[in-house]
Amino acid sequence: MIKTIIIIGFLSLAAPINSYANDSDRIDQLEKEMQQIQLRLSKLESLLSNTSNAQTPVTSGEGWKSVMNWRKLATDMSPSDVQNILGEPDRADGGVVATWYYQNGGTITFMRGKVYHWTEPQK
Numbered sequence: 001m002i003k004t005i006i007i008i009g010f011l012s013l014a015a016p017i018n019s020y021a022n023d024s025d026r027i028d029q030l031e032k033e034m035q036q037i038q039l040r041l042s043k044l045e046s047l048l049s050n051t052s053n054a055q056t057p058v059t060s061g062e063g064w065k066s067v068m069n070w071r072k073l074a075t076d077m078s079p080s081d082v083q084n085i086l087g088e089p090d091r092a093d094g095g096v097v098a099t100w101y102y103q104n105g106g107t108i109t110f111m112r113g114k115v116y117h118w119t120e121p122q123k
Contacts, residue, residue, distance in 0.1 A: 042075050042117050063087035064102040070120040073108070077115040082108055 062069060064086040072085050082100070089100035089108075098110040104121035 039075075039116070064089075064104060064106060064121075067120060070106060070118070073115060073118050075115050075117075078113065079110060082115060 064070075069085050073082065079098075079100075086102065086106075086108075090103045091101040093099045093101075096112060097116075100108045100110070102108075102121065106119060106121040108118040109116045
């Protein structure tokens, strides 16, 4: 009788532990899928917002001040491409994920040296 109770108790504990491990794997998989979806969405948004991806050099007085220049940005651009369009950032945080900050509130996030996401300045 005691052996039966011990076995039932052990089995009742083993099931939730196994379930927790499966949930953890499932959450990891969902997070990876979410990151892929966000990257795809960002690429699609950049294609929709850019009627022209022409990368013209910054002319004096425009650069980051012009909303139209912000709309020339596209995912996977290099930092030098962004610099040609917007000019030098006011401040930059570096690393594998880097963020450039402009005086008008616009930001650009680079991942592994390519544009990952940006936020246009608010009017």
